[in-house]
Amino acid sequence: MSDRPIDALDKAKGKRVYIRLKNGEEITGMLKALDLHLNLWLEDVEITAGQTKRKSNVLLIRGDNILYASPV
Template sequence: MDESSRPLDTLNASRNKTVLVELKNGLSYVGKLRAFDIHINVVLENAEEYHNGEVKRKLGTVFIRGDTITILSPA
């Protein structure tokens, strides 16, 4: 297996970079990926919350529970 053949390697490569995280409830968060674990719990810094493509709130640091996440993508 090469260096990125596991999904969590992709998360690791995004550490300290800006990512988009989308939730099952339709909300999205964009921020710097500070931390994650095997449950896909993630922590973003300088995070902004989006709803229907518009910024809804600035949240600073936000912990997102893994089981509520659908996708995560480098911005």
């Protein structure tokens, strides 16, 4: 059990993940790349901010905004 916490997300590369930001926004997308700061490169993205939904082909999230993340 010498896993690193980031492996929880790393093994989801190429699959969809759910991200919750500190400001309450929720983001789902296909995880393309990540690093130890939790900077994330997502593709085919949907962002939910309160009642508003937006779509984006590609999104780079700055890791310090992230509350938690899950493989979907």
